[in-house]
Amino acid sequence: MESFHFPSHSKCIVTHFLWLSVNLLKHMFLVFCRHTWQVQDKIDANNVAYTTGKLSFHTDYPALHHPPGVQLLHCIKQTVTGGDSEIVDGFNVCQKLKEKNPQAFHILSSTFVDFTDIGVDYCDFSVQSKHKIIELDDKGQVVRINFNNATRDTVFDVPIERVQPFYAALKEFVDLMNSKEYKYTFKMNPGDVITFDNWRLLHGRRSYEAGTEISRHLEGAYADWDVVMSRLRILRQRVTNGN
Secondary structure (H helix, E strand, O other), X not given: OEEEEOOOOOHHHXXXXXXXXXXXXXXXXXXXXXXXXXXXXXXXXXXXXHOOOOEEEEOOOOOOOOOOOXXXXXXXXXXXXXXXXXXXXXXXXXXXXXXXOHHHHHHHXXXXXXXXXXXXXXXXXXXXXXXXXXXXXXXOOEEEEOOXXXXXXXXXXXXXXXXXXXXXXXXXXXXXXXXXXXXEEEOOOOOEEEEEEOOOEEEEEOOEOOOOOOOXXXXXXXXXXXXXXXXXXXXXXXXXXXX
C-alpha cells in the first residue's frame, strides 16, 4: 500500500492528481460511466459505503467478472469521532487459514459464489458474476480475493450438503481477517491519498456519527492491473535505456 499527503485545502489539486495518476497509465477503469467516485453518507444510499455504519472487510466489485485491480482513495474530509480505516492482507489470511484448516481453505478456493449489484448511482446498473472467494492459479497460489458480503447473492447454487460446510469455512475466514493480529487500523486525514491492491487487500471502515452536514468524504478511482503493469514495463525500459 502506498500513501501520499496533500494540503487539506487542495481538493482541486488532489482531484487532478487522481485523474493524472491514472491518466498517465493511458486508461482509467470506468465504473458505471465515472472516472472517480465519492464516498460520503447519503440519505438514499444504495451501498453500505454511503452510510455512516460499519463497513466490513471486503474487496471492491466482485460482482464484476474482472474486478478493478488497483484502488486509490483520497481523504477530503474526515469525521472527528470514528470513521477509522481498516485493512488486512488477504493473502496472509489465506495462508493462515490453509495452515489452520486446510479443508476450509479448499472449500473457499473451489466453490463458486454468486455476486450481484443492482441499483442507481450516477446511472442505472445491474451486474452479476460468479467467483471463488479464494482464487488460485494453476500452481495453487492465491492470486485474488473475491469477497464482499454486501453483494453476495441470495442465490447459492450448491448441493444442500455443502451449504453448512461452506458457511463454517467462510466464518473462519472472516474471523481470521478480523483478528487484531492481522488487521491494521488507521485514520486518514484530509489530504491523504492511499493506493492498494484490490485483489489482495481487504478494506473496511469503522462507523461514525451522522451530522446535519456531510462529516466524512473520500474520493476514489480505480486502475486495471494490466494497464498498470504495462506502464511499469514501459517506464522500466525507458529508465534502462536512459530515455
